[in-house]
Amino acid sequence: MSNFLSNTNPNPNKSFEVNQPPTDSVSSLSFSPKANFLVATSWDNQVRCWEVARNGVNVATVPKASITHDHPVLCSTWKDDGTTVFSGGCDKQVKMWPLLSGGQPMTIAMHDAPIKEVAWIPEMNLLATGSWDRTLKYWDTRQSNPVHTQQLPERCYAMTVRHPLMVVGTADRNLVVYNLQNPQVEFKRIVSPLKYQTRCLSAFPDQQGFLVGSIEGRVGVHHLDDSQQGKNFTFKCHREGNEIYSVNSLNFHPVRFMFHLCLIILI
Incomplete structure (x- = not known):
């Protein structure tokens, strides 16, 4: 990637690097829905949180807290009230981290293989997890067992949720669509229009x-x-x-109906 970055203007968007960044590749980024907090997961087994604030023309990033998994962390998401972070990865577990209260993380979900995707669904008050064990599970965080387990055609590689739409991308270029008003039944299964492995998904805002x-x-x-x-x-x-x-991340602008591609941050 050095050739890609070595141009006359290596930082055309005037980006800012966070203080005390991860020591290995970043696997996911999640902004708090309620405050200027950024969470990143990494292959160094860490989940880190920074407070992001503008300092004149610059951006200041202050490391706030971090937790450790036993193995590389692959995914993260916030609860909709902005109090809690969920993270999952190669240790086959999801940790619930009550970050704002300063509480200790606890394991609230398990799979038989690494967990690639997590999504909090506030309309259902449930956490969805997708794994390389070819299952999609829904969890009530107050219970130790999933409220529902959905078999997938292959390993979960990507997931996107905008209630009631959920799309799960798996190995073999499967794209499985669910209507979360009836989550136990596949709404539609599509073969990806792309000829190579799925890396990311993003549902339309509508x-x-x-x-x-x-x-x-x-x-x-x-x-x-x-x-x-x-x-x-x-x-x-x-x-x-x-x-x-590779296209490693896709997201829509929260106000305008346009999307952003992320290449360099997530590798």
């Missing part, structure tokens, strides 16, 4: 479709309504000469 990104530097735009299939398309991105880079 829940009418989703984006899918792959390891081959492409993004697919897919509408769920059969009458809208003519609007589906794919495009190439993150290419420099003959070099092709």
Whole structure:
């Protein structure tokens, strides 16, 4: 990736690096829905939190707290009230961290293989977890057993939720769509429009479709309504000469209906 970054302006967006960053690759980033707190998970087994604040023309990042997993951490999400962080990874468990209260993390979910994705669903008051054990599980954090286990066709690689829409991407290019008003039944199963492994997903803000990104530097735009299939398309991105880079993260702007691609932060 050194060739990709070595140009005349290596920081065109005037980005700021956080203080005391992870010592290994970052696997997920999650901003608090209620405050200026950023959480990052990493392959160094850590979950870290920074407070982000503007300091004149600069941005100040203050390390606030961190917790440790037994193995690399792959995913994270906040509870909708901004008090709690959930994180999961290669130790096959999800930890619930009451960050704002200063409480100790506790294990509230388990799988038989690494946990690749977590999502808090406030409309259901449940946590959804997707794993390489080919299951999707829903958890009430007050109980030790899942309230429902959904079999997946293959290992979970990506997941996106905008209630009532959930899309899970698995190995073998499967994209499984669920209507969370009836989560025990698949709404639709789609073969990815991209020819290579799925790396990330992001549901449209209006829940009418989703984006899918792959390891081959492409993004697919897919509408769920059969009458809208003519609007589906794919495009190439993150290419420099003959070099092709994975699309590791997709997200929509919270106000404008546009999306952002993330290449460098998540690797």
